[in-house]
Amino acid sequence: MFHQPSQDAWTVAAESPHRDPVLYAVGDMTQTVRARGDEAAVALWGPEGGAWRQFDAPTTRTSVPPSAPAATSAAASETSAGRPADAPAGPARLAERMTDRRHQVLLAGLSKAGLYDLAPEDGETVRTMADRLDEPTVRRVAHWLSVAGRR
Incomplete structure (x- = not known):
């Protein structure tokens, strides 16, 4: 509940x-x-x-804490990718979406493995893995975690 x-x-x-x-x-x-x-x-x-x-x-904490939003007016006119709001989305937006997707896959794998208590440094590690690994590798790691959670 x-x-x-x-x-x-x-x-x-x-x-x-x-x-x-x-x-x-x-x-x-x-x-x-x-x-x-x-x-x-x-x-x-x-x-x-x-x-x-x-x-x-x-x-304890079960998810990665959201990052603190920028407080300056210059940052308010930019998108989350760090470019002006009127700039075309293009490849940078696609890369950001794919990184977010890899991050979600890793978090789901950790949950299936029974790892619900993630500390802030764990969240940073997951974000680093999502940034550096390609999609098939992330899916494979998530699969390993899922299998480990069933044992």
Whole structure:
């Protein structure tokens, strides 16, 4: 369950008879909540011995913190790729999108491997790998992580 401070309410995040899909969903939802700039509070409940009980939920950060936005007026007139807003997107935008895609694939692989508690330095490492590796290599690494998570 996720706590929404704005509404002072709890929302069901995922339901499954198995724990792994629930943890995967909690990891993804936590990343989404933090990407929006909110903090996530999680309570993990499940059956045990014919009754419901609260299990330990991930207690540390589960996603990469968003980078701080630039505060200058000159930076406000530029896009996220660092070029003027009226410049054509072209190859630079494609390269940025592919890097973001590789980053998402690596994060999904880490989640499938059961690594939900990423520290800030882990996030930087994932970003560096996404920048330096090509698409097939990233997919292969994510596959290895996924297989490791099933064991």
